[in-house]
Amino acid sequence: MKTLLSAVAAAAVAGLMSTAAYAESLVLYTSQPNEDAQATVDAFKAANPGVEVEWVREGTTKIMAKLMAEIEAGNPVADVLLIADTVTMQRLKEGGHLLPYKSPEAAGYDAALYDADGAYYSTKMITTGIVYNTSAEMKPEGWQDLAKPEAKGLVTMPSPLTSGAALIHAETLATIPGLGWDYYKALAENGATAAGGNGGVLKAVATGEKAYGMLVDFMAIREKAKGAPVEFVFPAEGVSAVTEPVGILKTAKNVDAAKKFVDFLISEEGQKVAVKMGYIPARNGVALPEGYPARETIKVLPVDAAAAVKNSETDLKTFSGIFGTN
């Protein structure tokens, strides 16, 4: 390898070499869509000049796998995680991978929205509801509508194997009387598909390959504003929610920059950036973005976090068993 590298060195010297200098730049692993991740990073950099940020986007489940593979190889690259749900964060905390940090900004939040030890902080509220194509026959109002014959073969949803929000969503609905895993079985029998992340669901519904989908709110509402032929409903039974927490890894090489990043996200300024992107802010006293109903009209279903931490593996297997995805 040495000989080869020395051969390569010539090319490197020629000024082609520009791999990330991890020493100075903060590395963020996130599950936000690319445009949002970029906008978040840009806003942070504007507020903290001189800090460079490298970021990677994947579905929460995948980004965790990547991180775990790196930890296994003894080379975790990420400093900060900004992922879909607190359940995953809680599991990381219990595994001893997170750095406790008491942010001064936490004062503006309900205690339920951050970890008491400061291992992670919720940054927004992302609910999962129903998106449908404007040319669809039926206008769904509740979850049960998706299991009706009118929706046969026309429903799609993100897979928990990719998306953190989708896993929480399934775990939430599974505990609701009248829905439960039976509801998912009914969906599968009705020809519903589950694959990939939320992006794929948006694409399938907006392009009319499918008429209905389970989708995170901001994507549908934002895309509708851009002119896509979609509508979003908060179903009558209620919606599941994830809170996109941010946390610092114990192995972080740039702890100072990481703390600044956490502070920025949960500060008033950072929350306004999220609102501008179309997310429901987590911080008290920040108004919801355009296109949403009033905060109090959105019925958020509770999720048993402790059970979710414990049962994630089983729930994934149950889900895969129903939909035959692996």
Added chain:
Amino acid sequence: MTRADEIARSRRSSAPAEADAEGGAGFLEPPRRFLSRARRFGPLRFFFGGGEAAESLPPQTASAKLPDALTRTLRGVELPAMPHVTEDGFPKAKVPRGGRAGRWFTFRSLRRGSVSGEPAWLLPFVLGAVLLLSVLPLARLAGAGLSGLVGGEAARLIFEPATFAALRNTLVTATGGMVVSLLLGSLFAFAVALTDIRGKLTLSFAFMLPMMIPPQVTALAWVEMSGPASPLLKTLGLAPPLGSPQPLYSLSGIALLLGVQHAPLVFLALKAGLAASPRDGIEAARLAGAGPLRVFRDIVLPLGLPGLIAGGAIAFVSGIGNFGIPAILGIPAGIETLPTLIFSRLASFGAATFGEIALISTLIAAISAGGLLVQQRALSGRDYRLIGHTGARAAFALGRLRIAVEALLWAVLALVLVAPLLALVASSLVPAYGVPLNLKTMSLSAYGEILFRQSITLTALKNSLFLASAAALGLLAVTVPAAYLLTRRSGALANLIAILIEIPYALPGIVLAVAFILTFAAPLPLIGLSLYGTIWIILAAYFSSFLAVSLKPVMSAFLQMDPSLEEAARLAGAGFSRRMRDVLLPLIAPAAGASVILVFLIAANELTVSALLWSAGTQTLGVAIFNLDDSGSSDLASALSVLVVVLVIALMAALEFFAKYLPEGVLPWRH
């Protein structure tokens, strides 16, 4: 008259192919069995024909050597004339003489093995590089695969329904893809090689494009072209109704696209064989009253068959290892093939992941090896002694049918190439999904976002350019000495080196990527650093993967060189480095340039290897496109894809521009 002129002239002329009764299997023979390449760029070996001298099979080496016609079929080269010997009875070495360079020495001195004048460091250096790049990772993979089998973990995995399903899907799509490739590829090959249609160069160039465009881009373009929301169909008012499934998200969709992607392989393999068909034999048959169908059946088809089978086998193996197409088309439909199964196993990392992916890639490697063996058998059993001219005159004048055939070919190209690329451009210009494209909705915002806002694109562009240049230039440091060594030596060791260089190239990229993960996941000895998660692991995998790509043009240049040039310099007392600098390098420079551009072209568009090896800050262009599409930003993915396609066409045009300086058979679309 300069040497280049001489070669150019001999290339243009067409003279009888000589029967060369000289024995001594050239060192290239065994590797020739491995020449088939088993992955998306499999076809690229056809770039490197390296002119073989036209010679038919020496009787005493019948088993060890492929007949020339087939060699040409394998390599896709039009052969130059070879005035056989000089007045004094020495074979001339003025023209390409694939695998015969060693013979020159054999002729002069019966010594085998080391040739005087070769520096002592050369062999250890080349051997060391080959051991590092080929033997070490593959041994590590084989070890992990075997230990998995012994550990009982394999049994559990092998009998999982998911593995069975993926295996079945892989075989079904690869077989279907092979059929489509055979149909498309042979249509074009027969038309271009044997008829008098116009615009052959343009047709060939355009038909090669699908092979050069990254498979995930092809898949995206086709998805944009079909389905209910296709901007193209919506604009034309032809879009299917709501709820129509995207027809491409299916096994047959994957097979169709694999077929389109790999059709150029069949085209190249077949065209080479057909180009060698004996014109006067065909003419004699026609004069004797045989109709065109009879001529086709009795002369053209038997000659084309080895190429057809070889091309089909390569298309099959490439389909087995393809990741980009099943990833884009299969994942949304819940269809897994073995390569995407590896990807998703790695993406849901668990304790047993490394063992599992090692096993699945061993399975892929085994199937690929089977496909390659079929190809070998198909080719090795045939021996045609061709006599007579293989002129450039078309064998079949189409007459009034010509317009119809030309229209058919262009219509096929319009359907498989132009329309998807237009759809890709269209979808990069609409602001959101499902919006029809018109002057009001058209916007360049996706390009703005990609070029000026998304740091991932810049990162990816920088990484891809760095990786591609470093691999292309860095490999020359290995391949120039290796090519020199292999052309100056013969014997078991040289054969072994050639084979070892060929293997990583013949295996699907995904197998190689897994081998590199296994090799470099643990911290390196001595340094204590892990390459996993850095850009260096991708570069190392590229070095291994593209070693053969880089070697072949350089090798053909060495083979075409008259050894007496170096000999004279050596007798005049010039040392090795002096000879390299003043005699050899100037002569192989054009081929080295082609090698650099080719490796660059492939590496810049690579996805399979980097999809498994990327990390923060080391995304490649292929990964960026895949990731953008995955996050639901398909307008951004399309915009970036459009830029990549432009890059590919520009690089191919650059190669075309240099064509006149290149050795015989480096560019597949020219003959």
